[in-house]
Amino acid sequence: MTATLIDGKAFAAELRQRIADEVTRLKDRGITPGLAVVLVGEDPASQVYVRSKGKQTVQVGMNSYEHKLPAETSQEELLTLIERLNSDPAVNGILVQLPLPAHLDEAAVINAIDPAKDVDGFHILNVGLLATGQKAMVPCTPLGCLMLLRDQLGELSGKRAVVLGRSNIVGKPMAQLLLRDSATVTIAHSRTTDLPELCRQADILVAAVGRPHFVQADWIKPGATVIDVGINRTETGLVGDVDFAAASQVAGAITPVPGGVGPMTIACLLANTLTATARVNGLPDPEGLTP
Numbered sequence: 001m002t003a004t005l006i007d008g009k010a011f012a013a014e015l016r017q018r019i020a021d022e023v024t025r026l027k028d029r030g031i032t033p034g035l036a037v038v039l040v041g042e043d044p045a046s047q048v049y050v051r052s053k054g055k056q057t058v059q060v061g062m063n064s065y066e067h068k069l070p071a072e073t074s075q076e077e078l079l080t081l082i083e084r085l086n087s088d089p090a091v092n093g094i095l096v097q098l099p100l101p102a103h104l105d106e107a108a109v110i111n112a113i114d115p116a117k118d119v120d121g122f123h124i125l126n127v128g129l130l131a132t133g134q135k136a137m138v139p140c141t142p143l144g145c146l147m148l149l150r151d152q153l154g155e156l157s158g159k160r161a162v163v164l165g166r167s168n169i170v171g172k173p174m175a176q177l178l179l180r181d182s183a184t185v186t187i188a189h190s191r192t193t194d195l196p197e198l199c200r201q202a203d204i205l206v207a208a209v210g211r212p213h214f215v216q217a218d219w220i221k222p223g224a225t226v227i228d229v230g231i232n233r234t235e236t237g238l239v240g241d242v243d244f245a246a247a248s249q250v251a252g253a254i255t256p257v258p259g260g261v262g263p264m265t266i267a268c269l270l271a272n273t274l275t276a277t278a279r280v281n282g283l284p285d286p287e288g289l290t291p
Contacts, residue, residue, distance in 0.1 A: 003226070003251040006148055012263035015147070016060055019270050022286050023061040026277065033277040034063035035093040035119065035270070036085050040078065040104065041071035046097045053095070056266050062273060065091060071101050078104060079112050086114040092280060093119035093273035116280060119272040121173065130176050137272055138291055142174040144264025145206060145227050146181070146291060152225055152253050153204075157182035162199055164188050164215065164241070165208035170229055174206055177291055195219070207241035217246035226254040229261050 023033060035057050039050045050066065057064040067081060078096075085091050094117045100106050110118075115125040121139035129136035149156060161183040165171035171187060178185045188198055190209070199205055199219040207215050208229035220226060230241030240257030248254055255261055271289040278286055 003248045004253040006255045008260040012267040015267040020060040036065040036091045038067045038096045040069045092277040139173045140268035143268045159203040161204040162202035170208040213243040215242040220250045223252035226251045
């Protein structure tokens with residue numbers, strides 16, 4: 001048996017088209033969504049991400065505002081910029097590219113963003129709203145994973161899900177979203193005893209540990225759906241957290257790396273910007289773009 005390939009690239013392209021159609025409808029009402037991205041310093045990977053975000057923002061018809069600041073920017077200067085973006089009605093979404101230079105307080109910066117414009121879903125208020133099942137801005141990568149899972153499986157209710165990784169960016173919010181869809185969820189991590197045995201019980205396995213080929217084929221329940229969030233640079237190129245070639249012979253469906261979860265992250269950033277725009281204008285949430 002060879003697993004069904006979950007094509008995140010194709011799904012993201014379709015999602016961006018739906019977003020572009022919604023943006024056109026908003027423009028007919030005199031509303032143009034705007035996304036502001038703030039980059040501090042010269043981190044090469046961050047620069048690539050920011051360029052890609054800016055390009056895709058414009059492609060769906062939104063306004064893109066890029067703020068590139070030198071690495072020595074002070075906390076006060078950065079917070080002043082965020083305050084200005086918070087009060088700018090043309091800006092519906094604000095994203096501060098992480099990681100920040102070491103002298104800046106990441107938590108203070110994130111929590112300075114207006115929660116209604118926090119399209120990364122990292123503000124403590126949005127974290128709390130998600131945890132209590134209320135309307136929140138949801139982190140982009142877990143939101144993308146949820147969309148892929150729903151598309152593949154339809155109903156998630158009653159499924160046993162194991163989330164490998166407990167980060168605030170992926171692991172924890174992913175677990176919250178799966179719980180919201182009535183899956184039975186376990187969060188596992190490096191200290192979990194008998195990790196392979198636990199993984200073998202999962203109908204849905206989400207791997208987000210940041211270790212290349214960490215998840216072996218014999219950890220996977222035959223027919224399970226595997227979502228590989230890992231993006232690890234190795235000598236042979238980009239690989240995921242799952243041993244893809246071997247796992248594909250056991251799983252029912254699996255995301256590749258690259259071309260799986262990665263493209264969904266920026267598409268969901270645009271989806272969140274659209275949702276934020278709708279909410280601030282008193283319009284209903286765009287269909288299918290929120291949990």
